[in-house]
Amino acid sequence: MDLRKAVCGKMKRDHGLEYNANQVIVSSGAKHSLSNAFAAILNAGDEVIVPVPYWVSYTEIIKLNDGIPVLVPTKKENNFKIMKEELQSAVTSKTKAILLNTPNNPTGSIYTEEELKDIAEIAVKNNIYVVSDEIYEQLTYDGKKHISIAQLGDEIKELTIVINGMSKAYAMTGWRLGYACAHEKIIKAMSSVQSHAVSHPNSITQYASTVALNGPQDDVHKMVEQFAKRRTYMYERLSKMEGLHCLMPDGAFYIYVDITYYMNKKLCSQMIKSSLDFAQILLEQGHVAVIPGAAFGTDNFIRLSYATSMETIEKGLDTFESFIKENLR
Numbered sequence: 001m002d003l004r005k006a007v008c009g010k011m012k013r014d015h016g017l018e019y020n021a022n023q024v025i026v027s028s029g030a031k032h033s034l035s036n037a038f039a040a041i042l043n044a045g046d047e048v049i050v051p052v053p054y055w056v057s058y059t060e061i062i063k064l065n066d067g068i069p070v071l072v073p074t075k076k077e078n079n080f081k082i083m084k085e086e087l088q089s090a091v092t093s094k095t096k097a098i099l100l101n102t103p104n105n106p107t108g109s110i111y112t113e114e115e116l117k118d119i120a121e122i123a124v125k126n127n128i129y130v131v132s133d134e135i136y137e138q139l140t141y142d143g144k145k146h147i148s149i150a151q152l153g154d155e156i157k158e159l160t161i162v163i164n165g166m167s168k169a170y171a172m173t174g175w176r177l178g179y180a181c182a183h184e185k186i187i188k189a190m191s192s193v194q195s196h197a198v199s200h201p202n203s204i205t206q207y208a209s210t211v212a213l214n215g216p217q218d219d220v221h222k223m224v225e226q227f228a229k230r231r232t233y234m235y236e237r238l239s240k241m242e243g244l245h246c247l248m249p250d251g252a253f254y255i256y257v258d259i260t261y262y263m264n265k266k267l268c269s270q271m272i273k274s275s276l277d278f279a280q281i282l283l284e285q286g287h288v289a290v291i292p293g294a295a296f297g298t299d300n301f302i303r304l305s306y307a308t309s310m311e312t313i314e315k316g317l318d319t320f321e322s323f324i325k326e327n328l329r
Contacts, residue, residue, distance in 0.1 A: 003206045006213040007179050014137075015148045017157070019181045025190050026209075028201045030135045030165035030178035032194075035061050037131055037161045037180060038097075040189035041066040046096035048131075051082040053256070053296035055105045055133070067096070079109040079247060080256070084118035091122065091159040097129035099124075100149060103136040106296050106303040107256045108249020110140060116149045122154040130160045134254040135178075135207060138169040138220055141228045144250050150181075158183055165316045166205075169220050170253075227253050230306035230313055237317045238304075241324070253307040254291070260300045266329040275299050286323035288316055 004021040011017040027033040034057070038048070044066040050058055052073045059069040072090045074080045087098065098119065102111040111119075123130050130149055137146040150160040165178035175288050180190060194200070234255055235248050243261030262272050268285045272278050275292035279302060293301030306313055 028049040033178040038065040038189040103251025
């Protein structure tokens, strides 16, 4: 109860959103909260609109709960965010939910208030749930602010399931603590699912999370400052490398890099036909690990993370750059 009240306090403090303890569920990580949400709202054959690129587990969680992910490609010129017309064209009579992720993994894009209003308008008009993954909400840069779509009025708040957790802002990844805020009937259904699956997160993590949410936030701000420096360094280095293109991320701690230039070229005498080929050669021959964009639904990209030390970032990019220069044909 103390933790659920702390979540309510955080939502009020950060977003002006009023929730009571019966509108909050605490789970074993934000991924578990997502699983609970889709188990609660989906019937077999229900469709969930998922903007592409997307975090790798979204589509699988939807399918595990008998839903159908409807993938909607987004455009680089729109910072990989779904636009009103694109969303509207994907809505059908079977659409149950829209999956929104802001700040976004893997792109680092943040939806503006106007963009969220467009999404909210369509959701309310069609009585569609919005599952809003806001796990990176505190990791934003250049004065940009995260806005929860649930803030935009009572009607959209009733349809929104806010997903969040302790892994990113509080660096509690291994502790596994996520939470969701929603209408009481949705939380009750999610609780019914969870009670037969895992019961609850361990009590030690719950006490630690209560302290994190209620206590001083200075360390979070210091961490964001360091992430901002690493982000700028990584972006500037990558932008100077031959054939690479990327957008400056507004949030999270990833950079999504366009590697189209390298497709159908040879790296270490091996032809690059996909992001998986590129990542595998880079790992096995260059000893640098990146995530292939195919995992996020866009095969001509790779994802790099700056959630590590500047020393590691510098070493990794040095190795990456020299390996490409020496082995690309």
